[in-house]
Every structure is written in structure tokens, then in C-alpha cells.
Amino acid sequence: MPIRAVLWDIDDTLFDYSGAERAGVLRHLAAEGIVLTEPEAGDAVRRWHEVMCLHYARFVQGELTLGEHRRERVRGFLGRVLTDQEADGWYGRYREHFQDEWRIFPDVLPALDAVETAGLRQGLLSNSAAGFQDHKLRRLGIRDRFEVLVCSDDLGCAKPDPDAFHAACMAMNLEPEEVAYVGDRWDTDARAAADAGLTGVWLDRSGTVPTEETAAVARITGLAELLPAIAAPGAPSAAGALPGPPGDTRAGTLQR
Ligand SMILES: [Mg+2]
Known part of the structure; x- marks a missing residue:
């Protein structure tokens, strides 16, 4: 799918x-x-x-x-x-x-643009309170980039619970197999998303040395790697699903 x-x-x-x-x-x-x-x-x-x-x-x-x-x-x-x-x-x-001191990371806007250009929809799932996150995202100037903001405080369940991921997919009227989840925690975000049937991607900005445990999840070290990762042949649940960005020749950059 x-x-x-x-x-x-x-x-x-x-x-x-x-x-x-x-x-x-x-x-x-x-x-x-x-x-x-x-x-x-x-x-x-x-x-x-x-x-x-x-x-x-x-x-x-x-x-x-x-x-x-x-x-x-x-x-x-x-x-x-x-x-x-x-x-x-x-x-x-x-x-x-x-x-x-609130800032978005420098690679965020290019990544949001690239995902949009690739024709993909975008949403948010956070272990937090929706009112606070909505305020933060508006102040950061990116709230309007996302269709949905789903927060644990409203759901009554939180990541890594699969129900949290399924609720966010339902909010976008999509099946888990149709959604990639990106987060900075290998366990609560990437592995939990994969366990819930999504394509889980661990954003490891510090570029840590993978351990036996963390090597089991899809890993990127910056958001420029995101689209190739979810489009890469062999990406969990995403095999052949997406072309890379125009001109991209880095197919297979998914790090496992
Ligand atoms: Mg996080």
C-alpha cells in the first residue's frame, strides 16, 4: 500500500x-x-x-x-x-x-516543502496537550502545514501505545500502512510506530552508534534523508511506494 x-x-x-x-x-x-x-x-x-x-x-x-x-x-x-x-x-x-528560545531545526522547512511537493499529506502526533502544542506551532509559524494535531492529552493514551498511532491515522482517514511516522525517539516513536503498522522512522540527529536494539528501526540523521528513506526499496511497509524527489539518486539511503 x-x-x-x-x-x-x-x-x-x-x-x-x-x-x-x-x-x-x-x-x-x-x-x-x-x-x-x-x-x-x-x-x-x-x-x-x-x-x-x-x-x-x-x-x-x-x-x-x-x-x-x-x-x-x-x-x-x-x-x-x-x-x-x-x-x-x-x-x-x-x-x-x-x-x-523557541526555534525549529534548520532542516524542517525544506523537509515540509519536499513532503508537500511529493504529494504527501502531513499531520502531527504528540505526547502532549493540544492547546500548548497548537500555541507553540503557531508561534513557530508552521501550524498551518499540518492537517491534524493529535495529542495524548485528548486521546487518553500515548505513544508507544498503538492506539495513539491508530487514532492519528483515523484522524487523517488513512490506514496505518499508508502513513510514515517520524520522531526523535527510536523506541517510543520509530519502533512503536512500526509495531502499530506504520512505517516508523527514527530521526537520530546526534548520529549515535546504532546498538543491536536500535539497529532494528529505520534511521535517518537529518530530515533531508526522509523522503529517500520512506521511498527506499526495503523500507518497512513502504517498498516501492514512493518515488524519490526529482533528481534524487540516493535510493537506498535508509539506514537500518
Ligand atoms: Mg520528540
């Missing part, structure tokens, strides 16, 4: 979440009057990311609302008891700096 659509992950796939988080928290701490040495700054960024991962997982599981997870991040990071109002205030000040 031919591929008819690309479904995208958002954070760290289209949007440089990690970069914005890192720059945002350092700017915020400086504005709060916290002077950090170089190693302390690295530790602070790491700790802020760790508390995000911990409490964001609880949000995705439905244990916390988006607002509650933000308060818990602040309390965990500062390691002290704060009222909701105090935690909201601290996070709100951080968010100003975080938002100022």
Missing part, C-alpha cells in the same frame, strides 16, 4: 525543545540572580531536564495535569516546598525565557 502521509512528532523532531530548554533555564537562572560557574551551569541544565523527564512522564500517564507537572518540576529542581502560586510564578518567569 503506498505511503500517503507523513505523521510527525513535534518536540526535538521539528522543534528544538532541548536547545530551548537549555538556553531558557540558564537565562532564567541568571535573571533570578543565580550566578553559576561553568560546571554548575551544566549541572543545573541536567537537573532541570531530569525533573522535566520525571514529571512529564507522570503527565503523559495522566497522573498530573500539564500545570501540576510544571509545579512539580519547579519544586523538584529547587528542592524545597513551594505554594502553587510560588511554583507558578517561578515557572512563568522561566517560560518567558524558554519561549524566547
Whole structure:
């Protein structure tokens, strides 16, 4: 069955979440009057990311609302008891700096154009809250490039659950076999999408050395490789489905 659509992950796939988080928290701490040495700054960024991962997982599981997870991040990071109002205030000040650092990756617009030119439809599936992601995508100027924005908060299930992928395919009125999913996580995104019957593609921007586990998923290191990857003979569920972009001779660049 031919591929008819690309479904995208958002954070760290289209949007440089990690970069914005890192720059945002350092700017915020400086504005709060916290002077950090170089190693302390690295530790602070790491700790802020760790508390995000911990409490964001609880949000995705439905244990916390988006607002509650933000308060818990602040309390965990500062390691002290704060009222909701105090935690909201601290996070709100951080968010100003975080938002100022919002960027899409440089290869995103060319990739969205190429996918559109290839005649493929485009949608979004994210483990997040739709209102927040919609706001972010509009601010980044790319919301209108996608037909649907499907988020776990509305679905009541989240990636890697196959139901999340199937709900996004249904929102586009397509079968899983007709959809390629692209995300920065080899397990939650690429492997889970493939397990759900889609063509899963792992966007490994850091170009890590594949392990036995990660070698089992289709892998690209930049979005310029996307169309050849989903068109490549032997791509999971996509064999012969798509021609490459005009003039493209890189058939078979799919890395397994
Ligand atoms: Mg992601």
C-alpha cells in the first residue's frame, strides 16, 4: 500500500525543545540572580531536564495535569516546598525565557516543502496537550502545514501505545500502512510506530552508534534523508511506494 502521509512528532523532531530548554533555564537562572560557574551551569541544565523527564512522564500517564507537572518540576529542581502560586510564578518567569528560545531545526522547512511537493499529506502526533502544542506551532509559524494535531492529552493514551498511532491515522482517514511516522525517539516513536503498522522512522540527529536494539528501526540523521528513506526499496511497509524527489539518486539511503 503506498505511503500517503507523513505523521510527525513535534518536540526535538521539528522543534528544538532541548536547545530551548537549555538556553531558557540558564537565562532564567541568571535573571533570578543565580550566578553559576561553568560546571554548575551544566549541572543545573541536567537537573532541570531530569525533573522535566520525571514529571512529564507522570503527565503523559495522566497522573498530573500539564500545570501540576510544571509545579512539580519547579519544586523538584529547587528542592524545597513551594505554594502553587510560588511554583507558578517561578515557572512563568522561566517560560518567558524558554519561549524566547523557541526555534525549529534548520532542516524542517525544506523537509515540509519536499513532503508537500511529493504529494504527501502531513499531520502531527504528540505526547502532549493540544492547546500548548497548537500555541507553540503557531508561534513557530508552521501550524498551518499540518492537517491534524493529535495529542495524548485528548486521546487518553500515548505513544508507544498503538492506539495513539491508530487514532492519528483515523484522524487523517488513512490506514496505518499508508502513513510514515517520524520522531526523535527510536523506541517510543520509530519502533512503536512500526509495531502499530506504520512505517516508523527514527530521526537520530546526534548520529549515535546504532546498538543491536536500535539497529532494528529505520534511521535517518537529518530530515533531508526522509523522503529517500520512506521511498527506499526495503523500507518497512513502504517498498516501492514512493518515488524519490526529482533528481534524487540516493535510493537506498535508509539506514537500518
Ligand atoms: Mg520528540
